[in-house]
Ligand SMILES: [Zn+2]
């Protein structure tokens with residue numbers, strides 16, 4: 001079953017050149033004749049690396065949402081907000097389109113991304129043959145939406161920089177922002193580590 | 209170069225692609241991934257967009273993008289001073305992340321494009337052109353100017369009832385940088401560049 005897959009042409013991971021490498025031997029590293037990258041069948045240790053990043057990101061997701069992300073000190077009053085209470089603050093001020101943007105980017109996107117990656121990992125490990133094209137599309141979507149989670153990090157950055165009026169008003173970045181940033185980076189690395197070609201690595205999917 | 213073989217990045221299917229008409233694109237018949245785009249004058253166009261992008265980037269970083277007026281006090285901020293403000297609050301990871309995604313990656317992306325394409329336009333190869341072009345795709349994933357722009361808009365509305373907010377020149381430069389960078393990316397024909405810079409097989 002795997003022998004069939006291995007005799008198929010490989011696309012160079014860096015320059016996309018179609019290469020026909022009969023078998024990649026252990027210890028020898030064939031290189032792409034065009035760009036010099038080491039020729040690999042699939043991303044190395046893709047599943048293990050992806051799981052590691054997904055689990056680390058899921059762990060960061062908890063403190064990222066529990067700890068306050070920033071504190072606004074205005075005329076002596078300090079108000080700390082978590083990511084979620086920031087959304088509620090926007091809602092209570094009638095800024096619901098904005099609340100929706102922040103809620104989707106900061107809460108829904110990371111969670112959906114983690115769920116999608118866990119599903120993709122399990123489906124590949126279970127050697128599922130269910131709708132491979134849709135699973136590949138799901139992966140592409142996962143990869144494309146991850147960056148939008150950075151919105152809140154940028155908002156905090158801008159507020160910290162702009163609102164620095166000494167006794168009048170200041171904004172401080174809190175530990176929640178750090179965990180949140182770490183979580184976003186980890187989900188980006190997780191999506192990067194996953195190799196969608198693994199979805200298709202079943203001999204019975206190869207003719208389609 | 210009438211037809212070429214492309215292995216799909218997402219599902220590893222081997223595709224033979226005929227010459228694409230201008231504006232045309234080829235998608236993988238099995239998983240729908242974009243395989244190639246037909247771009248007319250790819251090198252010149254990408255180079256033009258990259259140079260325009262670099263100028264906008266410099267303006268976007270040299271001037272304040274927002275100013276705030278509150279009870280007679282004015283503060284204004286550039287991209288780099290906002291990174292610095294985070295650094296001063298000892299939020300190194302967040303500061304580093306913003307520096308990477310809003311400043312370093314977009315700048316490096318534009319510089320790499322210019323470094324590879326400008327000499328190529330005159331039939332020359334810059335030293336180290338192959339590793340530079342390999343690096344390009346990795347850098348691109350970390351460049352998030354369009355997300356930063358949404359962040360600015362959210363911050364703007366959030367602050368609107370607290371103080372008077374004045375958008376600066378840099379903000380307009382940023383707004384223009386986004387479509388210009390997208391145009392540079394979509395007019396780049398990587399296959400063509402690899403054919404020119406790659407070692408002869
Ligand atoms: Zn290559």
Ligand SMILES: [Zn+2]
Nearest residue numbers: 216219236239
């Ligand atoms: Zn495909």
